Amino acid sequence: MRVLIDPRRPASPGGRVAAADLVGLYAPPARRRWVRSNMVTTLDGSATGADGRSGSVNTPADHRVFAVLRDHADAVLVGAGTVRDEGYTRVRPTRGSPVPAALVAVTRSGRVPEGLRTPTEGRGAGLLVTCASAGDAALARARSVLGEESVLVCGDAEVDLADALDRLAERGLRHVLLEGGPSLLGTALAAGVVDEMALTLAPVVVGGGDFPRIVGGPPLAAPDGVALRPHLLLEESGTMLGLWRVRS
Incomplete structure (x- = not known):
């Protein structure tokens, strides 16, 4: 797996990380409460595959990160x-x-x-x-x-x-992993309780159909939405995996 963005490690982009390194890369801050969402989306913006389930668009890299996120969650x-x-x-x-x-x-x-x-x-x-x-x-x-x-x-x-x-x-x-669905994530973002979003971009498109996006519900904080900043970006076999922190 390659590191593309990691503000904590100003090494050159493209550095390799082993599976064991993921534990440290995804460790939440030591604070009273930390709420992190985790979602997957296809290249054309669908939160699910053609069967209506997110599991059908997961990739091996996504599965490994999913396990690490679960390990960190209370x-x-x-x-x-x-x-x-x-x-x-x-x-x-x-x-x-x-x-x-x-x-x-x-x-x-x-x-x-x-x-x-x-x-x-x-x-x-x-x-x-x-x-x-x-x-x-x-x-x-x-x-x-x-x-x-x-x-x-x-x-x-x-x-x-x-x-x-x-x-x-x-x-x-204290460390809460919000895994969806889109409606709950939209409600949580609107309530201002999400600190960080973990997102996997799966290298696949599903095409037509009324597929959901990762965030449902009404527009957030119109007209600008909820602002985030990149905190981590990884890549493996075309799968992009990252963390974006909500700007305070």
Whole structure:
């Protein structure tokens, strides 16, 4: 894998890095809370392949970086729809991180996606983040499935992501990896809670069809959007992988 941009290492572009170096390159800052999103997109801007799943446009380099990002995460934050569509289950431990990240599903309805019902043995915690408008009946059902402490009610009519992230941090889940989908990422960017975006540009095009982009929802901070600066850029076999930090 080649390094194209790394402000921390002013070596000449094109320097090679081994797989073991990725751990340091992707290490989050040591601070109270750090929220990093991770998405993949094709060259023509699609967040999924023709089958409607992001996994069909992943590459070997992307898989390696994905594993490193998971190793650094205390919690994986995902929209409940993405948990269902992408077949998420609770996170298994890895060699890089023997303590598995918690899987945190976000839903306004309060419905518990099947992926959170995975048996807990040998896997990370399963948490549900929802809001008061889900209603007492839905909240009671969620608590009966996951347990009282595993259902976080954050916000009234909509999920308050800032509150949710504060409450996760109080539990020691400070480094949060937001894995989508596009709607949740758009909401998080609009709320100003994303510190950094990890993005893989897959060397493929999918052509026609109404494929999603990596960020959904209404325009962000019109007219200029959310400004970011490049922090890291790597390349392997045509796959581009990078980190962009949100400008404060």
